Amino acid sequence: MRGSPRHERILERLRRDGRVDVGELAVALDTSEVTIRRDLDALAEQGTLRRVRGGAVSLLMRGEELPFSLREVEAAAAKNRIAAVVASLVRDGEAVVVDSGTSGLAVARALAGRRLTVMPLSLPSATVLSASPSITLLLPGGTTRFGEGSMVGPITESSLAALRFDTLVLTCCGLSPDDGVTAHDLQDAAVKRAARRSSRRTVLVAESVKFSRTALATVCAIEDVDVLVTDEEAPPDVVGRFREAGVDVRVA
Template identity: 45%
Template sequence: MDDNDHVQRSERHKTIIRAVDSGPRRIQELAELTGASTITIRRDLAELAEKGTLRRTHGGAETALMRGAEFPFGLRQSEAPATKSALAEAAAQLVRPGQSVLIDNGTTALAVAHELRGVGITALALSLHAAAALASKPGNEVIVPGGTVDADDLSFVGIDAVDVVRSMRFDIAFLGACSADPASGLTVSKWADAKIKRAAMDSSTRTVLVATAEKFTRTSAHLFGTFADLDTIITTVDISPAVLYEVRQAGAAVITV
């Protein structure tokens, strides 16, 4: 499979997930929506069902995602790499050698981890992906919390991870969020993830949310904080002026790229 085929497949999978999220869909509907053959759609549905992102039905599929849940890690990783790289570069400018830094799970946090290779920090990585990136160049002391690992994004989940986060003190924590709607606060789709993020905020001198603009138009099930809990938000220039107003009213600084 060449790179172009991979991108087309990823985009088609995201289109299918969005479609079934609004209600059950027939195979023929999905074929017409994506321009793919029904044979290709059947194969796509089998792959997505195996990942747990939808459920097969007789002749079609329906959603299996929780409210506000994100796409599978593999799909998100292929999305907007240049944007995530720009966000990560801005985030890395806030870090100095010798500091203690927490790196969240997720694809944007992974981009931050890549930018912080060999900087000379003590880093707690909340996913195996981030840990590998941080340790890929000599210079950092990289720590992982241990405990259960999520099968999709290789993040650490459970009370063991929360305890390790609470036992440390960080100069800066880089966090992500499934959703950051001003009215609903900072939310994620998984209860365990919310607990870890809350612990990270409580253990950090400075908390930085790194997120693309569309995150500020969504809501998810589990609250872990509000804009007032953040010191800085790093986002893209297309963020809504209304959201910018709410962020600044809450006392957080904003960096746009």
Template identity: 40%
Template sequence: MQAEERQQTILQMLQTRGQLAIADLSARFEVSEMTVRRDLAQLEKTGLLRRIHGGAARAGSGSFEPPFALRARLHTEAKRAIATAVAAELTDGQTVILDGGTTGMAVAEALVGRNLTVCALNMRVAEILASSPATRVMLPGGIIRHDELSLAGAAAERTLADHRFDTYVMTVSGIDTAAGLTEWNLDDAAVKRAALAVAGRCVVACDSSKFGQTAFARIAALGDVDVIITDTALAADQREAAAAGGADVRIA
């Protein structure tokens, strides 16, 4: 296993367990403890984890939004598969709202070259789509969130309220039967609710790690969206629970 793959696995394990021991990682990957220490040192240098005695811990509390740099390295293959499936849900000529985050960026990459009008709720997403002359890109007003580069605030919500869109491609931080669809940031959640209100259809793009999770701000109930597209790692009981809550869950 190459260093990049080991480090990706370490980050994914930390998101679930919170802490990991060097000895356990050495045994799992069948490499020396010195190799594991080098992996942890590289990840700590970029702020993706915290070194502790004998191992590593998550860089921040599980109660707060994980940093963008960390999320960008997690579940990349799943996000690409989800993005391809989401792109297939859209018809050329449609008007679309597209969220940000790492999954939103994957969807944007899958849409490059498509004949669509896309209202991008994130500067990174807008830049990806703007590379194609076939795609008409619209930016709402609002305040740009540092690091995330999402657009939030009253001006963004007002721009959305003045238009009607065929489809909203929503990304979320958590999906739970009781809590519904949730987001870490209050301002982002408000913009997502505004986008949902002006779209004829809502497709949620969300990797399986978000199921069973609850973030700080509620966006909507499961039954308020039309389709949730996720990856093959989703557990059967989680899919059944989401379906019981009114969601149409599809596997990419």
């Protein structure tokens, strides 16, 4: 198992239990305790955990999101498949908002090279799209969130309110039929709501791990989503409830 997938499984255990044990992880992940200790040391440098005797404890508050660099490797293959499906749903000539986050970055990469007008809501996505001569790039004003590069604040919301888009590619931190689409950061959630109000169609991207999470701020109800693109690990019963709500579900 390569480092990134192993780190992903360690972080999932930290999310669930708040503490991990070196010996238990070595057995569960079929590797040596030496390797697990190196993994924990690497994750400690990222600021997500604190090493203690025999293991580690989480430094993230309940419901707090992981740093961008770690989320970028979380379910990376699924995000790339989802992004490819999203790109197939977007027609040349459309005006598109690409939401922030690591899933939004994957979509930006999939859209690069297309003939589109795109407003990315993060600096990483703007950097990717700026290298494509066929993209008409619209940049919102606003404040950037440290470590995320996402655009937030009243200037960003005003930029969105002044325009009308064909498609919003919406990302999320949590997703459920009852709680709807949720995000950890209040300002980020406000920008997402503003983007949805300015778009004719909302395409939500959510890898399967998002179905087990609910974040602090509500973005919208599932009935407000036109298309949901997820991966094959998404729970069938929950996906069924989205379809019953009238959402077009695509599985990557």
